[in-house]
Amino acid sequence: MKKYDLIVVGSGSAMNIVEPIIQANPSTKIAAIDKDEPGGICLTRGCIPSKIMLYPTELAASLDGAEELGIDVKVKSLSYQKIMKRMRELIDRDINAIRNGLSNSENIDYYHSEAEFIAPYQMKVENETITAQMIFLATGSRPYIPKIDGLDKVHYHTSDSVIRMEMKELPRSLAIIGGGYIAAEFGHFFATLGSEVTIIGRNPQFLPEEEPEVSALVKRHLGRRMKILTNHVVQKVTQSQDGTKTLSALDRSTSEIRTFSANEILIAAGREPVNDILKPELGGVKTTPDGWIKVNEFLETSQPNVWALGDADGQHLFRHVANYESEVVYYNAILKRRIRVDYSAVPHAVFTYPEVASVGMREKEAIERVGTERVLIGYARYEDTAKGEAMNAKDYFVKVIVDGSNDHILGAHIVGPYASILVHEIIAVMYTREKSWRTISDAMHIHPALSEVVQRAVGYMMPVEHYHEHFSSDDN
Numbered sequence: 001m002k003k004y005d006l007i008v009v010g011s012g013s014a015m016n017i018v019e020p021i022i023q024a025n026p027s028t029k030i031a032a033i034d035k036d037e038p039g040g041i042c043l044t045r046g047c048i049p050s051k052i053m054l055y056p057t058e059l060a061a062s063l064d065g066a067e068e069l070g071i072d073v074k075v076k077s078l079s080y081q082k083i084m085k086r087m088r089e090l091i092d093r094d095i096n097a098i099r100n101g102l103s104n105s106e107n108i109d110y111y112h113s114e115a116e117f118i119a120p121y122q123m124k125v126e127n128e129t130i131t132a133q134m135i136f137l138a139t140g141s142r143p144y145i146p147k148i149d150g151l152d153k154v155h156y157h158t159s160d161s162v163i164r165m166e167m168k169e170l171p172r173s174l175a176i177i178g179g180g181y182i183a184a185e186f187g188h189f190f191a192t193l194g195s196e197v198t199i200i201g202r203n204p205q206f207l208p209e210e211e212p213e214v215s216a217l218v219k220r221h222l223g224r225r226m227k228i229l230t231n232h233v234v235q236k237v238t239q240s241q242d243g244t245k246t247l248s249a250l251d252r253s254t255s256e257i258r259t260f261s262a263n264e265i266l267i268a269a270g271r272e273p274v275n276d277i278l279k280p281e282l283g284g285v286k287t288t289p290d291g292w293i294k295v296n297e298f299l300e301t302s303q304p305n306v307w308a309l310g311d312a313d314g315q316h317l318f319r320h321v322a323n324y325e326s327e328v329v330y331y332n333a334i335l336k337r338r339i340r341v342d343y344s345a346v347p348h349a350v351f352t353y354p355e356v357a358s359v360g361m362r363e364k365e366a367i368e369r370v371g372t373e374r375v376l377i378g379y380a381r382y383e384d385t386a387k388g389e390a391m392n393a394k395d396y397f398v399k400v401i402v403d404g405s406n407d408h409i410l411g412a413h414i415v416g417p418y419a420s421i422l423v424h425e426i427i428a429v430m431y432t433r434e435k436s437w438r439t440i441s442d443a444m445h446i447h448p449a450l451s452e453v454v455q456r457a458v459g460y461m462m463p464v465e466h467y468h469e470h471f472s473s474d475d476n
Ligand SMILES: Cc1cc2nc3c(=O)[nH]c(=O)nc-3n(C[C@H](O)[C@H](O)[C@H](O)COP(=O)(O)OP(=O)(O)OC[C@H]3O[C@@H](n4cnc5c(N)ncnc54)[C@H](O)[C@@H]3O)c2cc1C
Pocket: 009, 010, 011, 012, 013, 014, 033, 034, 035, 036, 037, 039, 040, 041, 042, 043, 045, 046, 047, 048, 050, 051, 113, 114, 115, 116, 138, 139, 140, 141, 159, 182, 274, 277, 278, 309, 310, 311, 312, 317, 318, 319, 320, 321, 322
């Protein structure tokens, strides 16, 4: 049996802390294992390839309405082949660099293989048994495939297969099962390139993780380029001789069955753990009722010195959260500190057009936490600022949720161009000791930059009721 100081399963966020561990102790021996290409999902089939694909569609979509600004421009076409080829070239270059780094490190044995527990602190990789007194589980997640009658007999795609370029041509029509951010981003991508896209989501709200009024606005805007159905459950799928797929979906609001046909199907119905391969139970590592690896607030699993981080613990499935958790694991496992994870200001973005960005609590959670009487909402529309008006940025807005008793920002939600950048002003304040919206209001802002919309939102606070009476429209 081969002995290591540390076994790391998953080559994404866990790799952040491998280098500092080696630098602190140059004789450390580490087994780094990944069954797929090295670099983790974010690089190989997640954030990075999808954003390389989406950027050209952002540019193209931003030209909608250009003539109102005096620009006579028409996007003739977007090349699916060229966009996908560029995406693959960029990520393959990075994957190769990581593979070389792992393969050439004197401290690391890199296994391109599945890893499974066979006993506590013992794993099987390739045909070897390896052991270590410390193990990091950063096994990520994979697409959840819902149980749908006939799905096993039809050809379908997931974000994985699209990014692997298994969809050779731009489909004439595409049905997307799922209504979350991956469905929205891929829907936006394919629709902007010219596919006829139908998104079929089972949740009553499109983008269910967002504020209802944010979802409603995105649905309205994206709905100009694709069909978006909510509250529909796909129950059956068939494929005809020519490859056309027919989907039958139950409309939960009317109990009607509706049918849709498409050349291709993309499943984007959520993510699930990959524990059938890992077999954590054999390593004495407990899982949650949903199957994610169970961790405490220090990211320890049920087995001493076995730590889990990133998607594997099922908490917030984003790369920046996985990166943060890798730091917590470094402090706790290696430096023997007792740092508790803090998820009070977790941000995320949806890279559609319009873009969505959000941090911290939604209004409903804020009310549950501190009570309606303490919650104040700050609100401003892009078009209320000079830059927003110059951009002709209609409808888009910033909503900031604060605790009126101490001025703390509890959450913020932005929909519109550059939302993922604008939200950072609020995120930064949420990481200060004071967490006060007054920091934003007091800070001198460049005039006329778009960031004035954030300052304006915190300068216009109102009770929840007033906000809903005058500003919010959440008709999904
Ligand atoms: C289409 C898509 C778009 C996304 N966009 C964004 C975005 O814009 N922003 C964002 O923050 N997040 C995004 N994400 C999520 C992000 O990719 C993940 O949160 C992140 O990659 C998780 O990192 P990790 O370190 O937990 O796991 P990763 O290291 O990324 O993945 C785990 C690795 O472990 C391997 N593995 C699993 N089990 C085993 C085993 N038993 N043996 C060997 N190897 C194993 C897996 O194959 C995988 O390569 C996106 C995800 C997808 C699918």
